[in-house]
Amino acid sequence: MALELNEERFVSTMKEQAEIGGTDGGGLHRLALSDDDKRIRDWFLERMEEAGLDVRIDEFGNMFGRRDGEESGEPVMVGSHLDSQPYGGIYDGALGVISALEFVRELNDRDITTTRPIEIVNWTNEEGSRFQPAMQGSGVWAGAHDIDEEYAKTDTDGNTLESELERIGYKGQQPAEPAAEYDSYLELHVEQGPYLEENDKSVGIVTGIVGFKWGAITYRGEADHSGPTPMHHRSDALVPAADVITQIRRLPGTLGDRTVGTVGYVDVQPNSINIIPEEVTFTWGVRDPTSEVLEKAYDHVLAEAAAAAEREGVEWEHEDRMDADPVYFADRCVDAVEDATESLGYDAMRVFSGAGHDATHADSVCDTAMVFAVSENGKSHNEDEYTSWEDCYKSANTLASAAFELAQE
Numbered sequence: 001m002a003l004e005l006n007e008e009r010f011v012s013t014m015k016e017q018a019e020i021g022g023t024d025g026g027g028l029h030r031l032a033l034s035d036d037d038k039r040i041r042d043w044f045l046e047r048m049e050e051a052g053l054d055v056r057i058d059e060f061g062n063m064f065g066r067r068d069g070e071e072s073g074e075p076v077m078v079g080s081h082l083d084s085q086p087y088g089g090i091y092d093g094a095l096g097v098i099s100a101l102e103f104v105r106e107l108n109d110r111d112i113t114t115t116r117p118i119e120i121v122n123w124t125n126e127e128g129s130r131f132q133p134a135m136q137g138s139g140v141w142a143g144a145h146d147i148d149e150e151y152a153k154t155d156t157d158g159n160t161l162e163s164e165l166e167r168i169g170y171k172g173q174q175p176a177e178p179a180a181e182y183d184s185y186l187e188l189h190v191e192q193g194p195y196l197e198e199n200d201k202s203v204g205i206v207t208g209i210v211g212f213k214w215g216a217i218t219y220r221g222e223a224d225h226s227g228p229t230p231m232h233h234r235s236d237a238l239v240p241a242a243d244v245i246t247q248i249r250r251l252p253g254t255l256g257d258r259t260v261g262t263v264g265y266v267d268v269q270p271n272s273i274n275i276i277p278e279e280v281t282f283t284w285g286v287r288d289p290t291s292e293v294l295e296k297a298y299d300h301v302l303a304e305a306a307a308a309a310e311r312e313g314v315e316w317e318h319e320d321r322m323d324a325d326p327v328y329f330a331d332r333c334v335d336a337v338e339d340a341t342e343s344l345g346y347d348a349m350r351v352f353s354g355a356g357h358d359a360t361h362a363d364s365v366c367d368t369a370m371v372f373a374v375s376e377n378g379k380s381h382n383e384d385e386y387t388s389w390e391d392c393y394k395s396a397n398t399l400a401s402a403a404f405e406l407a408q409e
């Protein structure tokens, strides 16, 4: 089912949102629950009321706007997030929220009443840069996190999330939980990876989200003078760490073609040019679309870590940090997105998301799928993030058409 949005208004609304928290470098600095987040929320609230939506704010600041259907049945939910990374891009999740808004505006213009109700949503703190974890609002809503634990999270200045929600006036009255049984949830986001561009496609039909395993390994050796201590007397905590880091770089090539592995944090003590390292802690992470590969990667990392410790004669320990299963979206939602790209005549392909999204949590509540817009050079989370207006518009039409199909079922 094809539904094309008002292109001029879509582009001007995208530009309008980008001015709130916009940076000199053409990006967006709109951190969760900051003054600029308040401004964009106020702006979005007004736009929802203007569009005749019934607005609800929940106690975690998630914002919903409901448009009634012919039947009072299970709503189709559409949206994403308006917060950004520090000096992030103007598209990211905002593209998904603005497209949801333009979808209901288009239905209004055409005087269409869908069979099912439609709800549009702006989730609180998807980015996880000021308060952790990422995807926090959708996670609380879906019951993955305890709300009081999340309220108590602090930013680097010691402000709690709850006090910041109150300060900007977005600690709402509604319980932070699904207000109804939902039929489905659709989310549009920029791809943040290179696959669509490499395949000359404008739109991605997202079939799922990779799972990941994170851990931290600590080696404990012995500090000593780097001059007089002969090599056979050393227990150097950095050497086994280096071995494992190299293995994690090589590991993906031996597993799936979508496996990625990263060591992003290393702490060396005492971290001095003239002292043999005594204690080293580093984090590791592996992502893949299948649980089997993640299990294999986990076993492999731990086996390498143990072997490296033994070679160097150091103590070691491992701490599990995070474990998320891959998400596989519901066929009926993925098919609705694919039907939309076909009826609109767009170049599209099925892809798996390499990053987490609010759809991860929504998927535990109802049938879910996502639409991706091609990202130039696969760049995101910085001011150079770019998707042409034409590709933004195509992805927005895909979202609207797929949501329309689900809402008419």
Ligand SMILES: [Zn+2]
Binding pocket: 081, 092, 093, 126, 189
């Ligand atoms: Zn995002």
